[in-house]
Amino acid sequence: MHRLLERQLKKLLPADLPAERLRALLDAIDAAYIQADEERSMLERALELSSQELTKRNQELKQQLQEISTTKQELENSVSLLNATLNSTCDGIIVFDQDNRVIACNNVFLKMFDMRQEVAENINKHHIRPYLREKVKNLDELTRLWEFNKRFNQRSSYCLLEMKDGRFIDCYTNPRIHEGKVLGRVWSLSDITELKLSEQQALFHSYHDNLTGLPNRTLFHERLTHAIERRGVQQRDLAVMFLDLDGFKDINDSTGLETGDQLLQMAAQRIKETLPPETTVARYGGDEFIVLLENIKTSFEATLVSERLRSAIDRPFTVDDQTFHLTCSIGIALYPTDSRDADALIRKADMAMNHAKSRGRNNCQFFADEFEILTSHRLRIRNNLKSALEKNEFNLLYQPKIALHSNMIIGVEALIRWRRPSGEVVSPAEFIPAAEENGLIIDIGNWVTEEACKQLQRWGRENHHNFSVAINISPFHFQHADILSTITQALRRYSVRPELLEIELTESALMEDIEHTIEILAELRKLGISCSVDDFGAGYSSLNYLKRLPVDTLKIDKMFIDDITKSQRDLALVDTMINLAHHLDMLVVAEGVETEETVHLLKEKRCDLAQGYYFSRPVSGKVISEMLTTRLQDRA
Numbered sequence: 001m002h003r004l005l006e007r008q009l010k011k012l013l014p015a016d017l018p019a020e021r022l023r024a025l026l027d028a029i030d031a032a033y034i035q036a037d038e039e040r041s042m043l044e045r046a047l048e049l050s051s052q053e054l055t056k057r058n059q060e061l062k063q064q065l066q067e068i069s070t071t072k073q074e075l076e077n078s079v080s081l082l083n084a085t086l087n088s089t090c091d092g093i094i095v096f097d098q099d100n101r102v103i104a105c106n107n108v109f110l111k112m113f114d115m116r117q118e119v120a121e122n123i124n125k126h127h128i129r130p131y132l133r134e135k136v137k138n139l140d141e142l143t144r145l146w147e148f149n150k151r152f153n154q155r156s157s158y159c160l161l162e163m164k165d166g167r168f169i170d171c172y173t174n175p176r177i178h179e180g181k182v183l184g185r186v187w188s189l190s191d192i193t194e195l196k197l198s199e200q201q202a203l204f205h206s207y208h209d210n211l212t213g214l215p216n217r218t219l220f221h222e223r224l225t226h227a228i229e230r231r232g233v234q235q236r237d238l239a240v241m242f243l244d245l246d247g248f249k250d251i252n253d254s255t256g257l258e259t260g261d262q263l264l265q266m267a268a269q270r271i272k273e274t275l276p277p278e279t280t281v282a283r284y285g286g287d288e289f290i291v292l293l294e295n296i297k298t299s300f301e302a303t304l305v306s307e308r309l310r311s312a313i314d315r316p317f318t319v320d321d322q323t324f325h326l327t328c329s330i331g332i333a334l335y336p337t338d339s340r341d342a343d344a345l346i347r348k349a350d351m352a353m354n355h356a357k358s359r360g361r362n363n364c365q366f367f368a369d370e371f372e373i374l375t376s377h378r379l380r381i382r383n384n385l386k387s388a389l390e391k392n393e394f395n396l397l398y399q400p401k402i403a404l405h406s407n408m409i410i411g412v413e414a415l416i417r418w419r420r421p422s423g424e425v426v427s428p429a430e431f432i433p434a435a436e437e438n439g440l441i442i443d444i445g446n447w448v449t450e451e452a453c454k455q456l457q458r459w460g461r462e463n464h465h466n467f468s469v470a471i472n473i474s475p476f477h478f479q480h481a482d483i484l485s486t487i488t489q490a491l492r493r494y495s496v497r498p499e500l501l502e503i504e505l506t507e508s509a510l511m512e513d514i515e516h517t518i519e520i521l522a523e524l525r526k527l528g529i530s531c532s533v534d535d536f537g538a539g540y541s542s543l544n545y546l547k548r549l550p551v552d553t554l555k556i557d558k559m560f561i562d563d564i565t566k567s568q569r570d571l572a573l574v575d576t577m578i579n580l581a582h583h584l585d586m587l588v589v590a591e592g593v594e595t596e597e598t599v600h601l602l603k604e605k606r607c608d609l610a611q612g613y614y615f616s617r618p619v620s621g622k623v624i625s626e627m628l629t630t631r632l633q634d635r636a
């Protein structure tokens with residue numbers, strides 16, 4: 001204790017205060033001071049400590065604030081990046097949390113579903129369904145996807161939405177997974193309408209014919225196969241009808257492709273309209289159509305349908321003020337009678353159609369087993385042609401052409417024959433079409449040219465000059481081979497004058513590529529080789545082409561000549577053809593003359609030349625030599 005305080009206390013306290021009590025008092029005061037000192041220093045210490053703590057805390061808080069601000073900045077950056085990303089994709093995006101609440105969606109999504117932002121944000125599973133029902137056609141598909149997502153919440157899933165407004169929307173969903181826990185789902189939606197439409201278009205084109213819009217042969221085959229499968233259960237019959245427009249190629253060749261196309265479209269429409277709406281009608285090829293009749297009870301039903309089809313095609317067609325008359329040939333194969341197999345039914349209906357055609361067109365024919373034999377015969381012919389050429393099984397016969405005013409043979413038509421080693425003679429009417437199919441017609445045509453020139457040389461050596469040979473050139477040969485060089489080489493090889501050779505071309509051959517034809521005929525004419533139009537009137541005769549073509553002779557088809565003695569109409573037609581040819585400075589040959597009466601009438605009508613069994617059947621070159629010698633002797 002401070003000495004001054006101690007002295008003051010002693011002065012104030014009674015002097016008789018016992019020393020031990022004074023001591024105790026002073027000690028107590030001393031102790032109180034010491035304690036107060038201690039407390040003060042403790043307080044000071046405490047104050048000092050809490051100030052340090054506050055400073056530290058303050059610093060920490062500052063740091064935390066800094067961190068929060070940085071985090072906020074980063075968060076804002078991320079959100080803006082996320083929004084920019086969401087809105088820069090072409091896909092609609094919508095993100096859900098685990099309770100199916102919308103967390104985010106982009107503008108594409110809003111536009112896709114014609115939805116406002118606040119509506120999207122408040123979507124929940126209760127009101128989304130009626131909303132989607134209004135827009136989505138195949139809601140079942142979406143329901144299926146939701147169920148799948150619920151069951152397999154860690155998997156991605158997909159569905160295609162068909163919207164009621166015709167759009168197609170592709171939906172992909174992916175789970176949002178964090179540390180193994182599913183936090184929700186991200187849906188990505190793309191509008192694939194254009195893709196889908198072009199896919200549908202491509203699919204349509206692969207199953208339909210471009211020109212007529214009818215199913216094509218692939219689709220027909222599929223439908224027939226399905227119908228056969230269903231038949232197994234239902235036990236009802238089917239009919240496959242093969243329909244081919246008669247002589248359509250000639251029309252196409254003479255009028256041009258555009259008119260031909262329009263006619264095909266009109267014919268397709270007529271066929272469709274004639275049949276019940278559920279019937280499958282397909283375009284099988286150029287002018288071929290095929291029909292599938294389901295649930296027929298008797299073959300008579302098929303006959304009735306084919307009659308309806310034939311009369312529908314029989315009505316005149318008008319294209320650009322031009323009227324066309326078409327007919328068709330129909331072949332029918334029945335399930336299960338003719339076959340239980342789709343390919344076989346089509347093949348047999350085709351065979352029956354070919355048979356209907358060979359019976360004179362505008363016909364309907366049911367399949368019969370013997371057609372298969374006929375077809376295989378045709379196939380055999382086709383396969384044997386090559387070796388026939390190599391083995392020299394062909395020969396030429398010659399049919400005289402008579403000048404009606406003088407009864408003299410002025411030339412011959414060369415007609416090919418095929419004599420098989422067995423002795424069987426195959427008619428050119430059978431093997432020429434087969435040779436045209438397999439391309440051998442060019443080799444055969446070249447052989448005929450060579451052989452005819454060789455024979456002309458022989459006749460020349462026998463002093464039969466000024467006497468021409470006409471050779472038949474097939475359309476395929478004329479259009480696809482270098483006919484000019486074949487002919488000039490053969491003429492040169494056998495030293496034959498070009499004026500002695502004539503070529504015969506049918507109307508269809510002449511019209512196939514008219515400009516090319518005119519060019520070649522002009523070249524031939526320059527060389528001195530003449531040309532005649534064979535079977536005039538049998539094809540689709542166009543006076544327009546006659547005017548333009550450099551042809552010298554017109555050969556009237558046998559079918560017009562046959563009846564001129566009985567039919568005034570036919571006689572009038574032949575008369576008109578003769579006059580027409582004369583006006584165009586052409587000679588006229590009547591084909592297939594068989595009677596004296598016919599010859600008489602032809603002379604009356606001033607026909608120039610005639611050819612036919614009345615004068616002579618086709619005979620060998622040797623017989624022709626004899627004929628020429630006899631006539632020369634007769635004249636002498």
Ligand SMILES: Nc1nc2c(ncn2[C@@H]2O[C@H](COP(=O)(O)O[C@H]3[C@@H](O)[C@H](n4cnc5c(=O)[nH]c(N)nc54)O[C@@H]3COP(=O)(O)O)[C@@H](O)[C@H]2O)c(=O)[nH]1
Pocket residue numbers: 399414415416427428429432448472473474534535591592593594611612613614618
């Ligand atoms: N590309 C080639 N085609 C040829 C060749 N040789 C013949 N052919 C063509 O084959 C078809 C059938 O010919 P073919 O059996 O020889 O019959 C011809 C005559 O024999 C026959 N004809 C002649 N006169 C009469 C008759 O009075 N009555 C009667 N019933 N038939 C008769 O007509 C055929 C002549 O036809 P066309 O040539 O049309 O004038 C036939 O289309 C031949 O063209 C060949 O080498 N190449």
